[in-house]
Amino acid sequence: MPPWQHSKKDDKAAMTFNHRPGRLQKAPEFFLTREAMTLSRDDRRSFLRKAFLAAGGAAGTLALSKGAVAADGDPAILNLPAHTKGLGQPVAARPYGLPSKHEENLQRRESPGLTRVGAASVSFAPLQGFFGIITPSGLHFERHHQGWWDIDPAQHRFMINGLVKNPKVYTMDDLMRMPSISRMHFIECGANTGMEWGNVAVPTVQYTHGMLSCCEFTGVPLKWLLDDCGADFKKGKFVLAEGADGSSMTRTINMANVLDDVMVAYAMNGEMLRPENGYPLRLVVPGVQGVSWVKYLRRIEVGDMPYAAKDETIHYVDLMPDGQHRQYTSIQEVKSVITSPSGGQVLIDKGFFNITGIAWSGRGKIQKVDVSVDGGKNWKSARLETPILDKCLTRFNIDWTWNGGDAILMSRATDSTGHVQPTMTALRKVRGTKSIYHNNSIQSWLVSANGEVSNVQIG
Amino acid sequence: MYKSVNTRVQRRGATLWTIATLLAIGLTSPVSAQTTAWGKLGRTATPAEIKAWDIDVRPDFAGLPAGSGAVSKGQDVWESRCESCHGTFGESNEVFTPIIGGTTAEDIKTGHVAALRNDSQPQRSTMMKVSQLSVLWDYINRAMPWNQPKSLSTDEVYAVVAYILNMAGVVPNDFVLSDKNIAATQGRLPNRNGTTLAHGMWDVAAKPDVQGSNCMTNCATSVTISSRLPDYARNAHGDIATQNRLIGSVRGADTLRPAAKTFVSPAERKPATAGPAAAAGAKPDPVKLANQHACMACHGVANKVVGPALQDVHKKYSGQPAADVARQLAARIKAGGTGTWGNIPMPPQGHVPDADIQAIAEWIANGKF
Known part of the structure; x- marks a missing residue:
């Protein structure tokens, strides 16, 4: 029998459990017997009916999904709901569609106390609820250094200067008339998982790994534009990218990256970029940390030395145990995380679970993801879902049966260069605990006997 | 028109090659060698435009204006x-x-x-x-x-x-x-010698410094948990139950309450933030509201985060009638302000519905956290 099927014995056990004498009577909105329904028609008990109606489908369905239904069957089947007996909403009632109201729990959120001002802060993407590899545009993580803007694209200009024969200015019309490419890539903040270098600091995968998103980007390869300006690729080993917002963010990009796959993008997931993500133009630097993906991109300068910008001299430098800062750390190394079951979640039952997660590498494709459920003693290779793309998230899944005891879930990715994701211990041995940036260690989730999953580190 | 471009590039320590190239452009067409069909898109930047935007100062101080x-x-x-x-x-x-x-x-x-x-x-x-x-x-x-x-x-x-x-x-x-x-x-900067490029995360061809293990079986004899979230931080990121989907194989943990001692399926457990109380016309749960409206991003119940601890706010006004305090706090939440608790301003919360502000203000005024 496949692991996801319950045996009749399981169902019987569940029923018995629910009717065990001496247990607390279940609230009527979760377990409605004929008697309760009769009572609910009684004026004296009418609050029960109100409670049931208000608690609504979601809560009611939760309990019943376990198979513990009333004698006649499931009221969700027997009592035809309003949506089956009424007229629904017309087309274009919401001209720009929105997620279901039942999904409102999945939002990008700040980590309390991490930053002091919202315009220089970060909001984390709810990885715990994502499927596949594409991040919905509205849930893409945010990092702003000096607030976000909704810039008039007709007034936006993009300039290329420096070591070029012909410094040029392009309008959005110019850029969008050019041949375009579309690519799917992950973007991860260099400080993702940065709060966990010393010890466990945050409860859920949203806060441990949520400065991570993955989208399809459309735009023009920067190489084409540099060719158009007659860039000196012999001397020009670096480019400076600069934003148009108040911070006028700057970062140095290696010319090797530019020649490979850097693009000037105006679209994300089939629509124009969202304002929070740099509308109308941002740099896409596949495999490189998010701070280099300069938003509101206004200028590229070709130069013969790195620029030592603020975010590569004072921030985004990795402190090593010997007191030296690693400068220009850019590549996001091989990494993976189980997104469900994950920290802060509770398993709804014993038995079968699909362990699911994501893996990525700034150096190439994901080759393999191994999963351990015993704290790293033994590992099994997970199924990789397609597509498996360069510098893009890869979804993995593996079957697991929770027997009700303690378990420690971990995932470990290997990329196409053979780089294997290290343990926290191995990483600390070389880099200490004060690096802040580029923590790509193996994440551990403890499943306790009470069904709760929590963030732990293995020593 | 290329004079200022030349000046700029010279300041950058350009070689004779670049200067020669720029001079050559000055003598011929300003349009670079364009072989693509779309090559005429865009136009040459004017010196004034470059001057307006090219403000970066490099480590060798190229680009630094006199002053x-x-x-x-x-x-x-x-x-x-x-x-x-x-x-x-x-x-x-x-x-x-x-x-x-x-x-x-x-x-x-x-x-x-x-x-x-x-x-x-x-x-x-x-x-x-x-x-x-x-x-x-x-x-x-x-x-x-x-x-x-x-x-x-x-x-x-x-x-x-x-x-x-x-x-x-x-x-x-x-x-x-x-x-x-x-x-x-x-030459006097205290940490001028404090950076290194000896790492594998800049050059795309460089080798990583920490390699993981390929071991598949019997990789460790024992497993020790070295770090976990302390109990007092259980609710530091708000109620996790409200941060997870309400269907599927898992739910979010109800972090408004201590962890359960034994397994109780969350599908059978009544969420602390929903249910009959709300339906019976009772006031909305202020804890949920405070999380929903991100009050808890800046205020802890017992600890100062950016703003004061809510317990401290309650204590400060505990000598006054709770209804008066709630009214004052509601006005303060709505309008924002600074000075009472230090220099960091509390932004105005005009976007939060009045009823929600009132419920949160009453919660703080009553001090039953």
């Missing part, structure tokens, strides 16, 4: 434009990480900040980290003051940089920083 500023003038600019966020002595961590602190006269000699090798400083200041003086000038010029970037004059930027260096003991009180002496001043 100067004295420490004393920098102090004036600091007190009027910088101090409210960064503190009188650049030491404040209330809004941003400190600028000044943690460097010594010995560090100025060695070019290595010793405090980076030990735990003597609670936070790393800008002066502890910064290895290139050009970036102080560049960043203040491009992005400061935070709410009015690019509003300082060239000489004001020199002056503020001079004052910061003076506060860090790098330059004397009578120092005047200028484009003439900035390169020499770089």
Whole structure:
């Protein structure tokens, strides 16, 4: 029998459990017997009916999904709901569609106390609820250094200067008339998982790994534009990218990256970029940390030395145990995380679970993801879902049966260069605990006997 | 028209090759060799346009405009434009990480900040980290003051940089920083020798420094948990139950309550934040509202985060009738304000429905957290 099927014995056990004498009577909105329904028609008990109606489908369905239904069957089947007996909403009632109201729990959120001002802060993407590899545009993580803007694209200009024969200015019309490419890539903040270098600091995968998103980007390869300006690729080993917002963010990009796959993008997931993500133009630097993906991109300068910008001299430098800062750390190394079951979640039952997660590498494709459920003693290779793309998230899944005891879930990715994701211990041995940036260690989730999953580190 | 472009490139230490190329362009068509069908899109940037945008200053000080500023003038600019966020002595961590602190006269000699090798400083200041003086000038010029970037004059930027260096003991009180002496001043920066490129995360062909294990079976004899979230932090990120989907194989843990002792399926457990109470017309749960409207991003119940602990707010007004306090707090939440609890302003919360503000205000006023 496949692991996801319950045996009749399981169902019987569940029923018995629910009717065990001496247990607390279940609230009527979760377990409605004929008697309760009769009572609910009684004026004296009418609050029960109100409670049931208000608690609504979601809560009611939760309990019943376990198979513990009333004698006649499931009221969700027997009592035809309003949506089956009424007229629904017309087309274009919401001209720009929105997620279901039942999904409102999945939002990008700040980590309390991490930053002091919202315009220089970060909001984390709810990885715990994502499927596949594409991040919905509205849930893409945010990092702003000096607030976000909704810039008039007709007034936006993009300039290329420096070591070029012909410094040029392009309008959005110019850029969008050019041949375009579309690519799917992950973007991860260099400080993702940065709060966990010393010890466990945050409860859920949203806060441990949520400065991570993955989208399809459309735009023009920067190489084409540099060719158009007659860039000196012999001397020009670096480019400076600069934003148009108040911070006028700057970062140095290696010319090797530019020649490979850097693009000037105006679209994300089939629509124009969202304002929070740099509308109308941002740099896409596949495999490189998010701070280099300069938003509101206004200028590229070709130069013969790195620029030592603020975010590569004072921030985004990795402190090593010997007191030296690693400068220009850019590549996001091989990494993976189980997104469900994950920290802060509770398993709804014993038995079968699909362990699911994501893996990525700034150096190439994901080759393999191994999963351990015993704290790293033994590992099994997970199924990789397609597509498996360069510098893009890869979804993995593996079957697991929770027997009700303690378990420690971990995932470990290997990329196409053979780089294997290290343990926290191995990483600390070389880099200490004060690096802040580029923590790509193996994440551990403890499943306790009470069904709760929590963030732990293995020593 | 290429004169200023040439000047700019020369300042950047361009070789004869580049200069020759630019001269050649000046003599021929300004359009570069374009072989693509779309090559005529875009146009040549004018010198004035390049001057307006090309403001970056490199580590070799290429791009730095001529000018100067004295420490004393920098102090004036600091007190009027910088101090409210960064503190009188650049030491404040209330809004941003400190600028000044943690460097010594010995560090100025060695070019290595010793405090980076030990735990003597609670936070790393800008002066502890910064290895290139050009970036102080560049960043203040491009992005400061935070709410009015690019509003300082060239000489004001020199002056503020001079004052910061003076506060860090790098330059004397009578120092005047200028484009003439900035390169020499770089030689006194406390952490000027504090960076390394010896790592695998810059050059795309470089090797990573930490390689994981391929082991598949019997990889460890024992497993020790070395770190976990302390119980008191259970609710530090709000109610996790409200941060997870309500269907599927898992639910979010109800972190408003202690963890269950034994397994109880969350599908059968009544969520603390929903249910009959709300349906019976009772007031909405203020804890849920406070989380929903992100109050808890800045206020802990028992601890100060950015704003004061809610318990402290309650205590401050506990001598007054709760209804009056609730009314005052509601007005304060709606309008925002500063001064009662320090300098950091609480932003106005006009977007939050009045009923929700009232419920949150009553919750704080009643003090039953």
